[in-house]
């Protein structure tokens with residue numbers, strides 16, 4: 001038997017949420033990860049989504065925000081994007097555990113007779129599968145720490161098997177190797193003129209009824225709360241008063257690691273898990289520099305995002321963050337204006353004062369005509385424009401319509417169109433019939449010299465993440481190129497068109513992939529930087 005003392009032990013930090021959803025567990029988890037990374041620790045992060053969906057692929061962005069795509073092609077929760085940006089890592093798709101995946105595995109094993117006649121139950125079979133999936137991640141690298149964020153709110157029926165599995169994990173791994181952080185919300189009641197701790201007391205009580213005691217309580221609030229209030233929470237929730245930490249609303253999400261650090265959270269974790277690190281002095285200097293760059297006064301650049309999910313900003317989280325990173329890099333302050341493309345005719349007056357236009361991805365017909373109007377306006381008025389995935393498709397459609405293919409369209413939108421400039425590849429048509437679906441995850445791309453894209457990346461071979469079914473239709477390639485469309489990037493075999501540009505325009509770039517997923521606060525994405533720079537130049541010409 002291996003003596004546990006002699007092997008490198010992975011420690012676990014489990015983050016639960018109380019009182020309300022959207023309280024900021026994802027940012028809190030990502031921020032804890034940033035602090036621990038700054039000590040030189042190797043950190044993995046897991047998001048548990050207790051819903052029944054197998055993955056996030058079929059979730060409506062209106063309900064759950066954007067679908068984040070990992071390098072290995074998993075469609076995951078947007079919190080993985082926060083982890084990747086804050087930790088500066090690339091996480092594998094199995095870092096997102098859902099009830100759908102857990103039950104599928106258990107039922108699959110049952111069908112194969114692997115339980116040897118046992119009655120298959122939530123405890124132990126579902127809870128074992130949950131722990132197995134967590135340990136699979138911790139064993140996939142020499143991780144010092146695995147962060148596990150449990151989605152939803154303590155008390156949700158669907159969270160119960162996960163809380164039980166996490167309680168067992170603490171028991172099996174040992175108290176000194178597993179700790180719990182509970183993130184709650186402290187509402188301010190105008191009528192009473194004070195903050196209220198009762199919801200936090202109740203949600204902690206609910207958590208404790210599952211056998212889990214929090215080691216740290218992170219209290220979210222709109223304004224800072226005082227020491228007495230923290231003391232009260234410590235008293236009622238049975239945690240050390242130093243372990244009640246307040247993170248009031250911050251100007252930028254990237255400030256949260258600094259706020260947690262000022263509250264000595266690194267120290268609390270290092271003590272609680274006996275980490276061999278010097279947590280006494282802050283190691284977040286380079287992170288602070290990024291936050292300062294995001295926050296300092298800078299010239300404004302106004303960017304329109306013209307899409308159909310504009311009512312919920314979270315539908316475009318990674319794009320919004322990538323624009324912020326590019327702004328910090330240049331440095332300019334990027335103001336984002338969300339404009340709905342879900343209209344019959346886009347009122348282009350809305351675009352008049354804007355310096356650049358971004359057309360994001362999407363699925364289906366709704367909102368495409370509005371995107372086409374915005375693209376036409378950008379071509380006519382020479383406004384820098386950046387199209388991503390369906391945005392790139394729309395650019396190709398509009399360019400074709402203007403150049404000899406009236407009413408050209410994508411086969412996704414109009415299957416019987418005479419000029420399907422965007423279509424399924426023959427190979428995909430076959431796969432589709434077999435039930436296969438999208439091109440997902442990282443693919444290599446070769447850039448052509450003398451293009452804006454090559455200039456931006458400064459290298460010929462790149463790799464970017466995809467999430468789509470439809471592709472540029474090569475039948476139209478030669479002719480559209482002869483009319484001024486530039487194919488700036490392709491798959492290494494030159495078969496799939498990955499980036500289009502037009503020459504006679506200050507900045508017109510459409511990419512088939514989603515560059516936003518690889519942008520980092522400390523490493524802004526080259527295409528976003530180049531686009532925002534072009535928009536900044538445009539703002540100066542006004």
Ligand code: GLN
Nearest residue numbers: 361362389390468469470
């Ligand atoms: N709906 C398009 C396709 O499936 C584009 C997808 C996207 O924008 N992510 O190809």
